[in-house]
Amino acid sequence: MRVVMFGYQTWGHRTLRALLDSDHEVVLVVTHPRSDHVYEKIWSDSVADLAEEHGVPVLLRNRPDDEELLTRLKEADPDIIVANNWRTWIPRRVFGLPRHGTLNVHDSLLPKYAGFSPLIWALINGESEVGVTAHLMDDDLDAGDIVRQEAVPVGSEDTATDLFHRTVDLIAPVTLGALDLIASGQTEFTKQDRSRASFFHKRSLEDSRIDWTWPAEDLERLVRAQSEPYPSAFTFHKGRRLEVLAARVSRERYGGTPGRVFYREGDGVVIVTGADARTGRRHGLALRRVRTDDGHELPATEYFTAMGGYLTSHP
Structure with missing residues (x-):
């Protein structure tokens, strides 16, 4: 499939690396400019640098809501957008543009821990497992149908750093597995139970x-x-x-x-x-x-x- 990728930091970098190593064609990358936010200087592998190394066009945006971006997306003619760690709201005219919509990859076991810093919040709250979810984007935050989800256990001495390394390794299999299901023609996926949803803000x-x-x-x-x-x-x-x-x-x-x-x-x-x-x-x-x-x-x-x-x- 022709893929446009939206992403930032190491999560986005791992997603882009998986896509570049796959049979899919990455036709455009959209990422954020570098940030001085304390949590955005951590795990800061550059999505832009990786894309440019592979000759993929790159757009830098804080918000994906301008006419030039929309024009570039239409010209790229993607089958799907894949997003991971995109930090601002993506409007419907963007996420609904590709033929198969937008697949968002999120580092929690949705519907729990939607939003930001899910691993840290989950560890503080004593969760027994964490994971990665690939879901189809809709108008609500991290609320669309789940295409693929994988979990790893949380040990009694695990740190957030341990959980980061354990879950970041799930990005490639979860993303590519979800894309395989979509490319095969499957259209019915798992609805999220919104009664179990929780939403968390950025940490500071x-x-x-x-x-x-x-x-x-x-x-x-x-x-x-x-x-x-x-x-x-x-x-x-x-x-x-x-x-x-x-x-x-x-x-x-x-x-x-x-x-x-x-x-x-x-x-x-x-x-x-x-x-x-x-x-x-x-x-x-x-x-x-x-x-x-x-x-x-x-x-x-x-x-x-x-x-x-x-x-x-x-x-």
């Missing part, structure tokens, strides 16, 4: 801020979700920013006020957590490794030279 630095009223289990997953190269989970100690690089749920239960620097437990320093911490029925979060605001990384047992005081969400 604010979303890495630790709220000590969360349960320790949720905070432990937040720390794993904000693994390198993502911005680390952070808090404040004595008015200075402190990043939490590794943590575990405490063995014992600790009571008191959320954020209290309380007790050395094994290789960690336990911080009291949970909105109902006063009851003493909650585990704490044992910090294992931290990074100071001057970039010095060290074990939490070395950083906290004395117990007492509080970690806070703001200086």
Whole structure:
């Protein structure tokens, strides 16, 4: 099939690479200009560079809604558009233009985790599996019929970085498998159960801020979700920013006020957590490794030279 590809960052790069290595003909690539957004500088393999290396015409756009773009799309005469990690709304006159519409490739198990940063949100929320979905685009966000979907399990120590590498390897088989089904003439695919849908916004630095009223289990997953190269989970100690690089749920239960620097437990320093911490029925979060605001990384047992005081969400 003749394919126009919309995509950005490593997700788009992997999609384009799969298409270029297939029997399909990539006739045009549309991608975003480089961005200084903290999350868009991560996994930033260039879709434009890959396309140009293979002689594929490239258009740079923040939004796909101008007349020149529409004209170029019509001239390209695609059988289908394939999109992955396109960051702005694609209007119907674009996604409905090809004969087979637009196949969107999304890194979640739709209908759950539509929108942005699905792997990070899924890990924070304790999901047992994550994956990649190829669905036909319609007027609603990530809501069209599912053509193909594959899942991988989430381990108890997995980070968001681990899940990225595991799911990005699904892009090629999910995309090409979906295209094979469409090219074969199949037109009936799996409707999404909208009662199970959830939608998530883009993450920003604010979303890495630790709220000590969360349960320790949720905070432990937040720390794993904000693994390198993502911005680390952070808090404040004595008015200075402190990043939490590794943590575990405490063995014992600790009571008191959320954020209290309380007790050395094994290789960690336990911080009291949970909105109902006063009851003493909650585990704490044992910090294992931290990074100071001057970039010095060290074990939490070395950083906290004395117990007492509080970690806070703001200086």
